Amino acid sequence: MKGSFFFIFCIGSFLSLTLSEPSLECKQWGFSDPACSDCDSLATFIADEEELVDQCRQCCLRDKTVTYTQATLQVCPSRVHLWPEIDRFIDKTAQKYKGVLKVKWLPNSIPTLKLKHEGGTETLRVDGWISPQLEQFLNERVMMKVSS
Secondary structure, X not given: OHHHHHHHHHHHHHHHHHHHOOOHHHHHHOOOOOXXXXXXXXXXXXXXXXXXXXXXXXXXXXXXXXXXXXXXXXXXOOOHHHOHHHHHHHHHXXXXXXXXXXXXXXOOOOXXXXXXXXXXXXXXXXXXXXXXXXXXXXXXXXXXXXXO
């Protein structure tokens, strides 16, 4: 009886650790707790990359959607032309998110979103994103400040 209790305890502990921590494999793939709805959005933009979408779905969190209070888009000023969609977003759309989005010009960086939430911060590479994806993400996941 004690042996089976110990076995069940060990299995339960393993499962809780496995389910609560993002796997090393997910981090290597570049995913940091994406919401499953983000994977669905990803699928619409890169339909020919089924493997990447499958990896996203393996790493996504169904019940937890983090809402961010502030975002910082970090971009290298001398290399921003390498990402025309990011450049276009900064020129034409970023001002729409004044108060919750800052653009930080950081030498030698790839386009990255630094996201703040009540539990800390997260980093998300956006170098492959197009302008509408950035807008959708900010609209859905970053709390807009309302002027009174």
